[in-house]
Every structure is written in C-alpha cells, then in structure tokens.
Amino acid sequence: MNELHINRIACDGRGLCAELLPELISTDPWGYPLITDNGVPQDLEEHARRAARLCPRLAISLKAVSPPAPAARPHRTQWTPAGTPAPRG
Amino acid sequence: MRPLLDAAARDEDEHLARNGPLPRLASGALIGALQEAGLTGRGGANFPTWRKLARTAVTDRPVVIANAAEGEPASRKDKMLLQHCPHLVLDGLQLTAEAVGASRVYLYGADAPQRKSDRYPITCVAAPNTFTAGESSAVMAAVSGRKPLPTDESRDDMLVQNVETLARIAQIARYGPRWFRQHDTFLATVSGAVQRPGVYEVEKPVTVQRLLDLAGGVETKAVLVGGYHGRWLTPRDVIDDPGAGVAIALSADESGLARTTEIVNYLASQSTRQCGPCRFGLPALAEALAARRMDQVYRLVGLVDGRGACHHPDGTARLVRSALTAFAGEYR
Numbered sequence: 346m347n348e349l350h351i352n353r354i355a356c357d358g359r360g361l362c363a364e365l366l367p368e369l370i371s372t373d374p375w376g377y378p379l380i381t382d383n384g385v386p387q388d389l390e391e392h393a394r395r396a397a398r399l400c401p402r403l404a405i406s407l408k409a410v411s412p413p414a415p416a417a418r419p420h421r422t423q424w425t426p427a428g429t430p431a432p433r434g
Numbered sequence: 435m436r437p438l439l440d441a442a443a444r445d446e447d448e449h450l451a452r453n454g455p456l457p458r459l460a461s462g463a464l465i466g467a468l469q470e471a472g473l474t475g476r477g478g479a480n481f482p483t484w485r486k487l488a489r490t491a492v493t494d495r496p497v498v499i500a501n502a503a504e505g506e507p508a509s510r511k512d513k514m515l516l517q518h519c520p521h522l523v524l525d526g527l528q529l530t531a532e533a534v535g536a537s538r539v540y541l542y543g544a545d546a547p548q549r550k551s552d553r554y555p556i557t558c559v560a561a562p563n564t565f566t567a568g569e570s571s572a573v574m575a576a577v578s579g580r581k582p583l584p585t586d587e588s589r590d591d592m593l594v595q596n597v598e599t600l601a602r603i604a605q606i607a608r609y610g611p612r613w614f615r616q617h618d619t620f621l622a623t624v625s626g627a628v629q630r631p632g633v634y635e636v637e638k639p640v641t642v643q644r645l646l647d648l649a650g651g652v653e654t655k656a657v658l659v660g661g662y663h664g665r666w667l668t669p670r671d672v673i674d675d676p677g678a679g680v681a682i683a684l685s686a687d688e689s690g691l692a693r694t695t696e697i698v699n700y701l702a703s704q705s706t707r708q709c710g711p712c713r714f715g716l717p718a719l720a721e722a723l724a725a726r727r728m729d730q731v732y733r734l735v736g737l738v739d740g741r742g743a744c745h746h747p748d749g750t751a752r753l754v755r756s757a758l759t760a761f762a763g764e765y766r
C-alpha cells in the first residue's frame with residue numbers, strides 16, 4: 346500500500362495532478378490539490394506514480410506504508426536513583 | 435504546590451544549594467525515567483518526551499535545541515522561567531544532550547550564561563518575534579543557518595525541546611519519576627479579563643475555574659485555553675490539554691466572535707505564505723468571520739485544516755471551530 350504525500354511548500358497549485366489523477370485529487374478554490382484519502386488503491390498506483398513524476402514542482406511523492414505492526418508488549422523500565430546499581434535478575 | 439517556581443535561583447551557587455548537584459545518568463536511565471514519569475512536552479504539543487529522546491538517541495551526531503521562542507503573544511511562561519530558574523533549564527539541556535549523545539547544543543530565542551561545569555557548550559541563536567518562529571521545523575531551520583520558517587521535512591537527528599520541559603527533565607533526574615508523578619504541574623499564563631494576569635503553576639488536571647480563581651477572574655464568558663491555536667472553554671470545563679499553558683479570559687460583555695475574528699486576522703498576518711491553503715485560506719477565513727458569513731466560515735475551516743506543512747492552518751481551524759460552538763448564540 347502506498348500513500349500520497351504533497352509537499353505543501355513546494356506546491357504552487359499548477360493543478361496537473363488533479364488532471365492526471367482525478368480519482369484521488371481535486372482542487373480547492375485557489376487551485377491547490379485536495380485529497381480526501383491519502384491511501385492509493387492498487388489499481389491506481391501507476392497513475393499516481395505518473396502524477397508524481399510529472400508534477401512540475403516535484404511536490405508529490407508516494408510513500409510505501411507497511412500494515413500496522415502488532416501492538417507492542419507493555420514495557421516498564423526499572424528506574425533507580427543515580428548512583429545505586431540496578432537490581433539484577 | 436509549586437515544585438518548579440519554588441526551585442527558582444538567581445545564580446549557580448543558590449541553584450546548587452537549593453536543588454543539589456546535577457546527577458550523572460546513563461543514557462538509557464534518563465530516557466527510562468522520563469517514560470516512567472510520564473513527562474510530556476510543554477511547548478504545546480504534549481508529546482511524550484521520552485519518545486522524542488529515544489528517537490533522537492539512535493541517530494548519528496544529533497543536535498539538541500532548547501526552544502525559548504514564545505511565539506504566542508499572550509504567553510510569558512518561558513521568559514519567566516528563564517528569569518527565575520535558568521540553571522534548571524541549562525541542567526535539563528545538559529542531561530538531554532548527554533542522553534542522546536549530542537554533537538551540538540543550542541538555545542534558541544534566549545541568552546544563557548556559560549557555566550564552567552557544563553560538558554556541552556551552548557550556542558545561543560536569536561529568534562524573530564513571529565508567531566511561527568518557535569514551530570519545531572522552523573527552529574531546526576534557524577539553527578541550520580536558514581530563515582526561521584516552517585519546512586516540510588521532519589528530522590529525527592534534531593531534538594527540539596521547550597525550556598519548561600527541560601527544567602522538568604532536570605528535576606526528574608534529581609528526584610526520580612515517582613516524585614514527578616506527584617508533582618506534575620505546568621506553567622499557565624493567564625491574561626485577558628482578570629485582575630491579576632500572570633504566570634501560575636498549577637497541577638494537572640485543572641479546571642478553567644481554578645485558573646480564573648488564581649488570577650482573579652470576574653464575570654467570565656469563556657476562556658481561550660491553549661493560546662491562539664487553542665479552544666474556547668467555559669469556566670466549568672476541565673483542561674485536558676493545556677497546550678503551552680496560555681489562558682485568555684473573555685468578560686461577559688465582550689463578543690466572542692469579534693475577539694475570535696481579531697485573532698484570526700492576526701493569525702492570517704502571521705502565515706509565512708509558503709503553503710497555498712494557508713496563504714489564501716486564512717485571510718479568506720478572517721474576512722468571512724468579520725462579515726459573519728457563517729456558511730462560508732464552515733466551508734473554509736474544512737479547506738484549511740491539515741493542509742499546510744506546519745500546524746498553523748490546523749490550529750486556526752481548531753480555534754474557529756471551537757468559537758462556532760462556544761458562541762453559537764451570537765450568530766444564530
């Protein structure tokens with residue numbers, strides 16, 4: 346799974362992305378891209394890559410996201426005052 | 435109970451006499467202690483401090499920055515803290531630098547005395563008096579020699595900590611996480627329609643009414659908690675997220691929408707104009723609010739929220755949303 350990321354500082358609202366990828370990107374009243382969902386479905390990945398490649402400001406990137414990791418085991422750190430050795434075992 | 439303000443000391447000798455010598459801890463020991471203490475950042479984001487340290491500790495030649503740039507016009511607590519307990523802040527900075535193995539250490543937005551006992555020399559960097567100058571990516575840019583403007587990049591090898599957070603780190607290293615859990619206070623700057631505006635140290639959680647009692651609030655309509663990116667609350671509310679501890683009281687005869695419009699005007703003027711939705715959206719939002727075109731206000735709030743490199747538009751959206759709820763009676 347990939348996510349669209351827009352560098353809002355680099356973007357100056359040329360609007361090419363909304364033409365190349367209308368399924369995911371529309372524009373606001375000032376011409377800047379509006380994305381309702383960052384996630385890029387598999388069947389649109391090629392189109393998303395093309396939009397990123399062709400953005401004249403190179404403001405779009407696709408970032409691979411891994412599925413959420415299983416919840417970590419709760420971990421408690423043993424704290425001891427400075428100078429006293431930590432208990433063993 | 436004022437564990438932080440009671441630790442005040444003018445010079446190093448007084449500081450050592452009152453607070454004791456700075457303990458030396460192994461890197462993991464400090465981070466573990468911060469985790470157990472549950473300390474969160476006092477710069478506004480309330481993020482767990484130990485996680486920031488742990489993330490930076492694994493990077494190569496990291497940079498540690500103490501952030502004293504108080505962009506919030508109504509906030510005074512960082513300046514006040516540096517005046518009253520500069521050595522506690524410097525202790526926290528040294529401990530943090532040591533815990534992450536810093537290659538350089540900065541103090542941003544203030545001057546500090548150089549102390550002989552410090553292992554890490556501190557470089558002081560001036561901050562401009564703008565709202566966004568204290569935003570963490572702007573701080574990173576500033577110490578890298580660039581203009582102090584927010585950027586799109588987030589860097590794990592640069593650790594930005596608010597000065598109040600650093601002072602608390604120095605206390606946790608001295609007295610331990612269990613002590614801190616019983617002394618978890620924060621500094622609140624109370625201003626607006628109160629008789630005694632100023633900085634107060636209060637325990638968490640705290641009600642809005644408690645802040646008003648301390649500062650002498652009378653006939654209060656609402657209180658803006660968390661500064662210009664915060665929320666309008668009523669005196670009955672409990673403050674779960676104090677942000678950077680700014681509270682601005684509004685008296686019963688003032689208009690909440692008018693005050694919010696003034697603030698949004700100011701926030702629009704403080705946009706660094708780098709991101710389109712913030713550059714165009716905030717002035718449009720201020721204009722719609724001033725004209726009480728509420729349909730347009732609702733739409734613009736949705737259009738600016740989450741659409742900048744930094745949180746300036748999100749914070750503005752949060753403020754306006756809370757005003758629409760709190761002062762619904764003024765326009766319906």
